[in-house]
Amino acid sequence: PLAATGELVGGAAAARSAVVAFNIITLEHVEAVVAGAEAAGTPVVLQVSENAVKFRYGRLLPLARAAAAAAERAAVPVGLHLDHVQSDDLLRQAVEAGFSSVMYDASRLPYAENLAATRAAAEWAHAQGLWIEAELGEVGGKDGRPPLDAHAPGARTDPGEAHAFVTDSGVDGLAVAIGNTHAMTERTAALDHDLLKRLAGALDVPLVLHGSSGVPDGELAAAVAGGVAKVNVGTALNMAMTRAIRDFLATHPEAVDSRKYLGVGREAMAREAARLIEVIGTPRTA
Ligand code: G3H
Ligand code: ZN
Numbered sequence: 001p002l003a004a005t006g007e008l009v010g011g012a013a014a015a016r017s018a019v020v021a022f023n024i025i026t027l028e029h030v031e032a033v034v035a036g037a038e039a040a041g042t043p044v045v046l047q048v049s050e051n052a053v054k055f056r057y058g059r060l061l062p063l064a065r066a067a068a069a070a071a072e073r074a075a076v077p078v079g080l081h082l083d084h085v086q087s088d089d090l091l092r093q094a095v096e097a098g099f100s101s102v103m104y105d106a107s108r109l110p111y112a113e114n115l116a117a118t119r120a121a122a123e124w125a126h127a128q129g130l131w132i133e134a135e136l137g138e139v140g141g142k143d144g145r146p147p148l149d150a151h152a153p154g155a156r157t158d159p160g161e162a163h164a165f166v167t168d169s170g171v172d173g174l175a176v177a178i179g180n181t182h183a184m185t186e187r188t189a190a191l192d193h194d195l196l197k198r199l200a201g202a203l204d205v206p207l208v209l210h211g212s213s214g215v216p217d218g219e220l221a222a223a224v225a226g227g228v229a230k231v232n233v234g235t236a237l238n239m240a241m242t243r244a245i246r247d248f249l250a251t252h253p254e255a256v257d258s259r260k261y262l263g264v265g266r267e268a269m270a271r272e273a274a275r276l277i278e279v280i281g282t283p284r285t286a
Contacts, residue, residue, distance in 0.1 A: 036273025184214025
């Protein structure tokens with residue numbers, strides 16, 4: 001069934017676990033993530049980024065409607081989240097499109113402007129009953145820019161600043177920069193676990209890890225144990241899909257029915273989604 005993202009994240013945080021939020025681009029992504037979560041038997045979040053909306057000819061509603069329909073029929077709770085929103089126009093479409101949460105991303109702006117824009121977004125979101133996440137520090141590799149191999153320490157989230165930012169903006173969750181980078185195709189990110197510990201100690205809202213595709217399994221599990229309650233995954237599913245389709249087409253040059261290759265791509269994404277949920281989303285007691 002459809003669930004509120006805020007409740008899924010809050011429940012995961014209380015269990016010292018994390019809910020995985022997968023970026024969806026096509027209907028195959030939607031179906032694969034739901035199938036993967038059903039196989040793992042855990043809640044999941046389907047998230048649509050502003051960049052995905054741009055790919056869908058600028059229209060949010062068709063993909064959002066498909067995601068909502070899949071969520072309503074799912075055997076596990078599914079939250080719908082609008083991801084990396086920079087446009088106020090898109091932000092204001094969240095409720096009509098059926099989302100229970102948004103990530104408002106003004107992290108490209110200097111601190112004072114990020115805070116002012118995020119506070120205004122949080123006031124609006126709360127008036128609509130939405131859970132809102134923001135970002136402080138900069139998780140690089142967004143907007144098609146090349147991913148950074150080593151995250152610049154200067155871009156990392158400062159615990160004292162983060163405490164002030166959360167208090168003054170009123171956001172419900174915070175995306176932190178702790179050595180994670182978007183769009184990595186190798187799982188080589190080394191997270192700063194000491195910084196994560198200090199951030200978890202300084203903040204009383206759930207922490208969100210972006211750019212999780214580049215983070216090795218053990219580091220992901222350690223991040224969850226260290227206080228991350230929402231883990232965003234995008235590139236890993238695209239890699240699984242693309243590899244499977246590339247292999248299939250290479251060995252089946254006669255194939256023309258799109259169901260044949262989209263089907264193997266969907267299966268590969270579902271397997272990877274279930275695998276990541278097992279690594280990330282299994283409740284831990286320690
Ligand atoms: O908000 C989306 C995530 O941060 C996805 O990042 O594509 O590097 O896994 P990723
Ligand atoms: Zn992200």
